[in-house]
Amino acid sequence: MRAQETYVGSQPASLKTCPTCGFISDGQWFCRSCGEFFRAPGTGRHAANLWRRFFAEILDGILFFLLLIVGWFIWFGFFTAKNGQTPGKRILGLRVIQLDGTIPTAGTMWLREVVVKGIVWNLTEPFSYAAYIWAFFDRDRQTIHDKMVDTYVIYHSGDVEDLTAVPLAPGEQYGGVATSAPPAEDIDAALRRLAKLRDDGLITDDEYEEKRRAVVDRL
Numbered sequence: 439m440r441a442q443e444t445y446v447g448s449q450p451a452s453l454k455t456c457p458t459c460g461f462i463s464d465g466q467w468f469c470r471s472c473g474e475f476f477r478a479p480g481t482g483r484h485a486a487n488l489w490r491r492f493f494a495e496i497l498d499g500i501l502f503f504l505l506l507i508v509g510w511f512i513w514f515g516f517f518t519a520k521n522g523q524t525p526g527k528r529i530l531g532l533r534v535i536q537l538d539g540t541i542p543t544a545g546t547m548w549l550r551e552v553v554v555k556g557i558v559w560n561l562t563e564p565f566s567y568a569a570y571i572w573a574f575f576d577r578d579r580q581t582i583h584d585k586m587v588d589t590y591v592i593y594h595s596g597d598v599e600d601l602t603a604v605p606l607a608p609g610e611q612y613g614g615v616a617t618s619a620p621p622a623e624d625i626d627a628a629l630r631r632l633a634k635l636r637d638d639g640l641i642t643d644d645e646y647e648e649k650r651r652a653v654v655d656r657l
């Protein structure tokens with residue numbers, strides 16, 4: 439069950455086997471292949487495809503002018519910011535979340551979308567493009583502005599109320615930096631967590647059985 443440790447240069451990177459697709463991933467919080475949220479597998483939170491995020495940016499740019507700027511701010515300020523979205527993200531089913539799996543505050547959304555992206559990045563073009571390009575090389579698809587405000591972008595078609603909090607475990611902290619290797623979860627705890635997911639209706643009985651077998655197989 440303990441994550442296998444490997445070293446890339448001087449940086450230790452732990453490889454994890456994705457519980458959903460089986461891909462051996464160097465993503466810290468999300469599977470590099472299917473995007474599964476390792477902290478709460480099976481709860482519909484998947485790291486968003488970067489091209490989808492790119493189109494959401496374009497869409498926001500178009501809407502910004504189409505709605506004469508003020509319309510975009512009304513849509514964002516009164517409707518989407520509190521749901522971890524911009525109008526463009528809303529249309530494309532994207533949501534900004536924090537490491538605990540819940541959406542950030544509206545204040546964080548204003549900081550991320552308006553202050554950093556809208557003002558600072560616009561004033562520092564074309565150098566600021568690097569903030570976006572960074573995500574293509576980042577193991578959890580974070581942009582620089584994601585790192586600044588500790589956020590991740592997921593594809594999530596469900597309701598915002600479905601994003602229940604996944605409390606941070608010892609060794610986990612915001613910003614995607616683990617102060618030490620996360621403790622290997624013991625089998626008991628893993629099985630209890632699985633049972634809870636099933637009881638909460640987040641995974642079906644079949645999925646539960648499949649994942650339970652996967653846990654037991656690793657004994």
Ligand SMILES: [Zn+2]
Pocket residue numbers: 456457458459460461469470471472473474
């Ligand atoms: Zn996966």
